[in-house]
Amino acid sequence: MSFYVHIPFCTVRCGYCDFNTYTAKELGSGAxxxxxxxxxxxxxxxxxxxxxxxxxxxxxxxxxxxxGGTPTLLPASDLVSVLARINSEFGxxxxxxxxxxxxxxxxxxxxxxxxxxxxxxxxSFGMQSAVPHVLAVLERTHDPKGVPQVVRWAREVGLQVSVxxxxxxxxxxxxxxxxxxxxxxxxxxxxxSAYALIIEEGTKLAAQIRRGQVPNIDDDDHAEKYQLxxxxxxxxxxxWYEVSNWAKGEGHACRHxxxxxxxxxxxxxxxxxxxxxxGLRWWNVKHPSAYQQxxxxxxxxxxxxxxxDAEAVKLERTMLLTRLGSGMPIxxxxxxxxxxxAGLIADELIEPQSAFAGTIVLTQRGRLLADLVVRExxxx
Amino acid sequence: xxxxxxxxxxxxATDPSLIRNFxxxxxxxxxxxxxxxxxxxxxxxxxxxxxxxxxxxxxxxxRERGITIKSQAVRMPWEVxxxxxxxxxxxxxxxxxxxxxxxRSLAACEGAVLLVxxxxxxxxxxxxxxxxAIESDLNIIPVLNKIDLPNAQPEKYAEELANLIGxxxxxxxxxSGKTGQGVEALLDEVIKQLPPPVGVADAPARAMIFDSxxxxxxxxxxxxxxxxxxxxxxxxxxMMSTGSTxxxxxxxxxxxxxxxxxxxxxxxxxYLITGVKDVRQSKxxxxxxxxxxxxxxxxxxxxxxxxxxxxxxxxxxxxxxPALRDALDKLQLNDAxxxxxxxTSVALGFGFRVGFLGLLHLEITRERLEAxxxxxxxxxxxxxxxxxxxxxxxxxxxxxxxxxxxxxxLEVHEPLVSATILAPSEFIGxxxxxxxxxxxxxxxxxxxxxxxVEMRYTLxxxxxxxxxxxxxxxxxxxxxxLDWKADGSQVADLVKVDILLQGEQxxxxxxxxxxxxxxxxxxxxxxxxxxLIPRQQFEVPIQAxxxxxxxxxxxxxxxxxxxxxxxxxxxxxxxxxxLEKQKAGKKRMKMVGRVEVxxxxxxxxxxxxxxxxx
Numbered sequence: 002m003s004f005y006v007h008i009p010f011c012t013v014r015c016g017y018c019d020f021n022t023y024t025a026k027e028l029g030s031g032a033x034x035x036x037x038x039x040x041x042x043x044x045x046x047x048x049x050x051x052x053x054x055x056x057x058x059x060x061x062x063x064x065x066x067x068x069g070g071t072p073t074l075l076p077a078s079d080l081v082s083v084l085a086r087i088n089s090e091f092g093x094x095x096x097x098x099x100x101x102x103x104x105x106x107x108x109x110x111x112x113x114x115x116x117x118x119x120x121x122x123x124x125s126f127g128m129q130s131a132v133p134h135v136l137a138v139l140e141r142t143h144d145p146k147g148v149p150q151v152v153r154w155a156r157e158v159g160l161q162v163s164v165x166x167x168x169x170x171x172x173x174x175x176x177x178x179x180x181x182x183x184x185x186x187x188x189x190x191x192x193x194s195a196y197a198l199i200i201e202e203g204t205k206l207a208a209q210i211r212r213g214q215v216p217n218i219d220d221d222d223h224a225e226k227y228q229l230x231x232x233x234x235x236x237x238x239x240x241w242y243e244v245s246n247w248a249k250g251e252g253h254a255c256r257h258x259x260x261x262x263x264x265x266x267x268x269x270x271x272x273x274x275x276x277x278x279x280g281l282r283w284w285n286v287k288h289p290s291a292y293q294q295x296x297x298x299x300x301x302x303x304x305x306x307x308x309x310d311a312e313a314v315k316l317e318r319t320m321l322l323t324r325l326g327s328g329m330p331i332x333x334x335x336x337x338x339x340x341x342x343a344g345l346i347a348d349e350l351i352e353p354q355s356a357f358a359g360t361i362v363l364t365q366r367g368r369l370l371a372d373l374v375v376r377e378x379x380x381x
Numbered sequence: 382x383x384x385x386x387x388x389x390x391x392x393x394a395t396d397p398s399l400i401r402n403f404x405x406x407x408x409x410x411x412x413x414x415x416x417x418x419x420x421x422x423x424x425x426x427x428x429x430x431x432x433x434x435x436x437x438x439x440x441x442x443x444r445e446r447g448i449t450i451k452s453q454a455v456r457m458p459w460e461v462x463x464x465x466x467x468x469x470x471x472x473x474x475x476x477x478x479x480x481x482x483x484x485r486s487l488a489a490c491e492g493a494v495l496l497v498x499x500x501x502x503x504x505x506x507x508x509x510x511x512x513x514a515i516e517s518d519l520n521i522i523p524v525l526n527k528i529d530l531p532n533a534q535p536e537k538y539a540e541e542l543a544n545l546i547g548x549x550x551x552x553x554x555x556x557s558g559k560t561g562q563g564v565e566a567l568l569d570e571v572i573k574q575l576p577p578p579v580g581v582a583d584a585p586a587r588a589m590i591f592d593s594x595x596x597x598x599x600x601x602x603x604x605x606x607x608x609x610x611x612x613x614x615x616x617x618x619x620m621m622s623t624g625s626t627x628x629x630x631x632x633x634x635x636x637x638x639x640x641x642x643x644x645x646x647x648x649x650x651x652y653l654i655t656g657v658k659d660v661r662q663s664k665x666x667x668x669x670x671x672x673x674x675x676x677x678x679x680x681x682x683x684x685x686x687x688x689x690x691x692x693x694x695x696x697x698x699x700x701x702x703p704a705l706r707d708a709l710d711k712l713q714l715n716d717a718x719x720x721x722x723x724x725t726s727v728a729l730g731f732g733f734r735v736g737f738l739g740l741l742h743l744e745i746t747r748e749r750l751e752a753x754x755x756x757x758x759x760x761x762x763x764x765x766x767x768x769x770x771x772x773x774x775x776x777x778x779x780x781x782x783x784x785x786x787x788x789x790x791l792e793v794h795e796p797l798v799s800a801t802i803l804a805p806s807e808f809i810g811x812x813x814x815x816x817x818x819x820x821x822x823x824x825x826x827x828x829x830x831x832x833x834v835e836m837r838y839t840l841x842x843x844x845x846x847x848x849x850x851x852x853x854x855x856x857x858x859x860x861x862x863l864d865w866k867a868d869g870s871q872v873a874d875l876v877k878v879d880i881l882l883q884g885e886q887x888x889x890x891x892x893x894x895x896x897x898x899x900x901x902x903x904x905x906x907x908x909x910x911x912x913l914i915p916r917q918q919f920e921v922p923i924q925a926x927x928x929x930x931x932x933x934x935x936x937x938x939x940x941x942x943x944x945x946x947x948x949x950x951x952x953x954x955x956x957x958x959x960l961e962k963q964k965a966g967k968k969r970m971k972m973v974g975r976v977e978v979x980x981x982x983x984x985x986x987x988x989x990x991x992x993x994x995x
Contacts, residue, residue, distance in 0.1 A: 224941035
């Protein structure tokens, strides 16, 4: 079982971001960063009670992920205390993976050391780009020159390191992207995530594009940049294990995220966090104030829930497992899906050898057309 | 003068001298139906209360479009100088597609009311029907309608009408169907000016069919004009073109509801019911006679309806094919001009090749299939009938581009029409340019007045079936009117252009065009398909070809990315719902080889002309 802990705070909101996060100004009264660790810890204790009552067998925690927002806006001691609560309520399994996301300019060598000492094993830096004008469009405020330094510190204190990149930002040239990929590789992380920029409704960037102030993004440009990155990562010894994730050697894949894709159980704590336990999906109230009121009142922060039926589960498994380098067993496909396999090989969307061995594994072209593959496998 | 007749003449016992048979010739919106309604009211056969707006136009589509497709006949009493007469008003179809039906309606009359909008003047369609009426030796009563309109110019148009038919402008009657002004005087004039019908009362019966309508409850109702002799109920009658005999179950007149009578005598107009279920057994133009005492000769003038324009009709949903067949069968009961046969298209599946009298006939039929039978249809671009001579010197009739012979072609014959265009004289240049661009030959030009000109052209039918009228209208700010009739054929340099998707021919997009226009058709169609067909995972070349020679090409670039970059815990439900939505909303696709073509692309690509019309 896994734990996700949402930290809904940022110093500024980036132009492309639609995550459930709040600046001090947006937050208003009724919720505070200072008491947040205590509040979310209460949900963890509540989770333990619920799990005990559910009749599900008790399981130790194999992975924990602190995401946001900007988790490192909280003092390292707060993050460590929340992790300690997970450990005391559920027990961390030996060798558990514990990751936090971090903004490059919100960590110090000391805070990273404190995280490491408190049980964290992994840090994921939101680098996004090494090119100032690209960062400016994204409204990222960190200084790209600081990134190599924080990566070095993290390595020195013994944390595994991942960096996140975004490609396809309006105004980013292919050369800009190459520069960012080269920079990321030069910091020698263990893991790299690279995401195509998604223009989410309601963001400032979406409005700028709608008004014509910023050029729109382009799928063909995204495809080209994906291919470039995939080839550069591979040349540097990184292996893709999910559509947007590459790890250096065995053992550096993010086990927490792999659990999501393999249909694992996790409890998501914090406002807006999603959970998946025993086939049930639910999600918490979004606003930190509402969340805190629920927790203070001893009421579940759950806001909505769904129990996907067999058809939905089949769709979820297909769309998630095919994203993975480990692939999807052909045995799980129905007759129509199995009949589609030969065509997918012919269209160079899946690896022939893997298919012969009974698994659907996407080729590079197939990763770029993963949704098309899913539709073929599910016949729509 | 008392407008309302005190007694009506009894059918089967009316002296021909007391009968007047007339029709109204008018352009679509010049107020024919309103005037007809007003006559029904003035003669007392329909009370104002029962008056359904435009009583004579029975079909919904006709009412929606404000045009008359099928004629009906109404018997009305009218008294002049103390004598009661029987007036038979025969309504005529008002559209170019139905010229033959018009000619039969005219042949049932001795006179015609030429009705012209006092604000607009005469239109080409009216002119065409007027010529038909004059050729049939009908007496013409010129009438200007809508004189109540503020922009009416009765003096100007009375002059125009007088010039046309050679009468005095003062003889032109002025009425308003809307207010009733002048309508009673017009009825008086019909009696005074028109001659009574003439026939031989004791000769074998001869009656001409001028309309034939299928009624769900009564079977086919046949409208006739008796020329000689008498038809009586329970007699056996014979259709002279086919020799088939039927029992006369009922005979009567429309007043305007059917009223059975003891028969119909010389000069009378009425209906027959024989129990047949299919209008093709009771053909417009045919002669009805008594089967025991048959006439030696028919009345002449009978022609089989000849389809001029063909189009493929396909159900959007392949499972609707049987429903489409049933619907066509039903429509055919009431439409002797509708012909069809099964056809298979690689791209569109099972459907029918359907022949029509013209474009309006096509549109009306399609609309009726969709509205009355609830079918969703794709129709292919309409084409005319070609005669193609291959190397074997055999002529092949081609009603569908797919029948165009392969290999070397010696000659292609295409149908011609003679067209009459009326337009304000300031647009002469623009109209000529259009007609020349459509391979037209100017045959003559006359000024109807200083401002209006009549141009006569010979044009290939294929050049006017698609969007000619729209262009004509737009070039003349809506003022031009058009009439045409078939006029032989010519040899022309015609080729078949095929459209290929990834090397696969899409039969629905093949077209027969003049060689000079093949390239522009190819460019237009390939360009359009490039916009309409979504990107696929491979590049899709779109080519236009004459035989094996490629004349235009486009390509749809392969789609390169179709994946959501991020999919973590909270994204899973969202992404699944996105896919579920795609699945539910998945558009119906037709596979052309490996290319998925949405139905919408076929429809949009095939409906060139229609978009502009709306």
